[in-house]
Amino acid sequence: MRYLFDEYALDVDRRELHRSQVVVPVAPQVFDLLEYLIRNSERVVSKDDLISAVWNGRIVSDAALTTRLNAARSAIGDTGERQRLIKTLPRKGFRFVGAVQETQSRTVEPVGSVAHSSDTTPSRPIAPRLSMVVLPFVNLSSDPQQDYFVDGVTESLTTDLSRISGSFVIGRHTAFAYKGKAVDLKQIGRDLNVRYVIEGSVQRGGNRFRVNVQLIDAETSKHLWAERFDKPVADLFDIQDEIVSRLANTLDAELIGAEARRAERSSSPDAMDLYFQGRALENRGTTPAFMAQAKSLFVRALSLDPTNLEAAVEAAQIDQIIGSAYMVDDRATHLASAERTIIKVLTLAPNHPKAHMVLGLVQMFTGRAAQGVASCERAISLDRNLAHAHAGIGLGKLFSGLGAETEAHLHTAMRLSPRDTNLHLWMLFIGLSKLALHLDVEAVAWLRRSLEANRNHPNTHFHFAAALGLNGDIEEARSAVEAGLELDPNFTIRRYRNNAPSDHPAYLAYRQHVYEGMRVAGVPAG
Template identity: 30%
Template sequence: MLFLFENFALDTDRRELRRGPDLLSLEPQVFDLLVFLLENRDWVVSRDDVLQSVWGGRTVSESTLATRISAARRALDDTGEQQRLIRTVLRKGFRFIGAAQEVQTPVERRLTPCDRTPDAGRMAEPPRPSQHGRRASIAVMPFTAAPGCARSFADGITHDIISGLARLRALFVVARGSTFALRDQMSHPGEIGRVLHVNYAAIGSVEDNGDRLHITAELCTTDDNRVIWTDSYEIPRGDAFLITGKIATRIVSSLDAEIEATERNRAVLKPPNLLNAWEAHHRGLWHMYRFTEPDNEQAQRYFRRAIKLDPTFSRAYAGLSFTHWYNAFQFKSTAKQAEADSAFVSASRGLLADHRDPAAHWAMGRALWLRGEDEASIRELNEAIGLSPNFALAHYQLGFVQAQTGDAQAAVEAVEVARQLSPFDPMLYAMCAARAWALFRLKRFEEAGEWALNTIRQPNASLHARALSALVLACVGRLEESLREVDVVRRLRPGYTINDFFLAFHVLADDKPVYLAAAKQIGMG
């Protein structure tokens, strides 16, 4: 690749920087830094991004990084005072702000030594391109049935898992016909990956333990044959066919969660400039689920990059909508309307990209709630659940909306489904908070207090969830625990009052006096 800007030309293949006809001398790290900034010139890159790309994630001192930035500027006749081409964004990172043009160099020149065979200089067969585009891929192999077990039962679980994963629309799922055709031919993850060209393989078995059936399932990566998840289930033999669907649902949710976590971690370790749409999306998820304002901004950049690389990627639009939703809900309350509008626009574009993606309807349901359209929000969330009953976040969000202004008992039930589907979800704190609110409305005060405590025990509990917990604890007579939580709220946002709480949530008129009295009691009035 050749980057042209001002009177400079940077050739990534020859690793040359020229000013006019003159070849400039650069240290390798300074050259890599310039390439990284040019490739990512559409957004601000953080210090961590630079370290990951240029230093392979190794820890280096601030002075070392500053020295390389200064050297890059000197090579471009730039300075820290001018910042004509390389700008430092305070507490955010760096960005190349010059107008640059990318020019493809000839294919022959871009071949590296590893593209050629050792003999005769012939080109080796190129790596097989991904057949599944942006998505990770999985093969669910037919569960084996031990002697004495009905093969139809094992086949039924396999079929339900394949269908459940496909309805999530997050992964490329190999069709049942392909995996069942290979039933007795392979079981090794590496072989499954090689033949079916998938990233993950799900393998399971059913054994007869007398009056009970023992079901095991495991998820493996096919590139290194590593087991990344396994679980087992015991069910009464007589009820086997009645609860097959429930077992399959639990397995589907676990497979989806484990793959998403693995893909997020892989994306974090990869240099940002090398991310494809799928990886940029998962890098965005990694930042999004840290629930801080800087990470929320980083997440937005990665989701936008995923969308730029693949404008049909509905999940990236849903992620971008989530970040705008969080800005409106917590980080940028002064720009709440603008952020709510952005959340709605992103969700709408996600639906246009794939109207059968449950995440697109989930994002729209959240955006409609921000706009005060609770009934429309509930319809969208039910649509998401109808498309994929295994989509935990849709169940949670339905509980969130119902807990405040809708059917409180339905909220309890929806949140419980979400927790069963995703017991280690990053949004677990919010599930607990929604349940506490719903139980309080049902006048089940002791349970409400316990779930309020469960909320604040989660390491990533948000400001408003903590405020809700403090109010619920005060209302149910647990004043000491409530006051401790008020101190945490004040540390997170000095001056937080009940008005901030009312601005964040939808509270029924009949419930407001109760919360106002509690707020006055604990100093949040």
């Protein structure tokens, strides 16, 4: 069967999309989505209809569905703005509105080829990026009554991993079919068509829980990451939430790294390959060099696929970081660019958690701290594991002259994601709050911890230098200045002074304290 529309032909039997005589490359799920929309072009199909038909009812995040829809539109020359062929009807669903003609498939053999009956055997589809299954965790305790707790960890982790942008997570009902069975992980990968398997165990001994987790490449059975941690027994629901939050946040970073390594092996990377490579660079540190490289990758991704919302969000975040980390004099240009991009994303995907968080940070650094806090709170309501949104609220409190309230929000972020790639920033924010309270000795301790976590953040070096200067440790302060200038040679007190994100009197008084520390430490005046 072939469906002809516009200048395209969708060949269902060969699973190919043609534009004139050229094959348009599409991912398997994007092909299935197009086929379903076209087959049902006489009616509006709901989000649940699509998930049931294309993903067999598995858990799929709104961001993942939006990404696949945008990829389908891009493949047929449509966009989310024009909606010439695929129409979104708010609160109803989607409909293919192009004129469609059905024909029988044509048998087309490449020049010089010889047809064989075995050629018709369909090959196994390529597993989607960020596709995974969470196998039921094993209860290693002697008490079978702990099964409900262990199963709860599995179910909650399945749900929370589905919130990762672009993820594809097998539903818990399918995963629980493997409970208590000896399993071949490669076979599971083939059966479920996923790239990754997550397995683990929970053991209760006395007043402690021990959790072991592994992330495994389903194609090779290679262990990509493993973690073990102990928790004292307290409220079981609180423990379950904390375990799941920690795992989801850590796995997010590990999965991004795994996908980036896959992408590096591609001779012709597509938009998502470039996106994952950009994310991995972003996680290394907020130096001008890393930010420029990551931004270039996101821009390339958007040039290949202008509808890639995830790349757009990350490109906006890079602009937000450049504008807020004193890397340039024209910070307003970068922050304005970030806000324009994020507002466009939220128009297309109003429930995108990270987009709300980035918007909140932009608002904070453009004199709208209260709005920024509200945007971060909205992000948390959409994704409870978005630890950096909690950190953003803490920073917003500092900008609002409420530095005494900052630390609690940062500790919440660290509890949710204790090994987060942003951990050094959260320690920096606590250090800033200590400076705001003139607790300069405590500020030195937190800023030192921040640098131990990641030395690739110039601002931390300069604030560390200021705190040391205020404490009279001039020699170490000047060494910190030198380290900061190696990462960002253009940083000056003038640039820092001219880019204050808030005019709250208490915040400005804190800044004056920092200026003095930087001056004593030897930061260039500019």
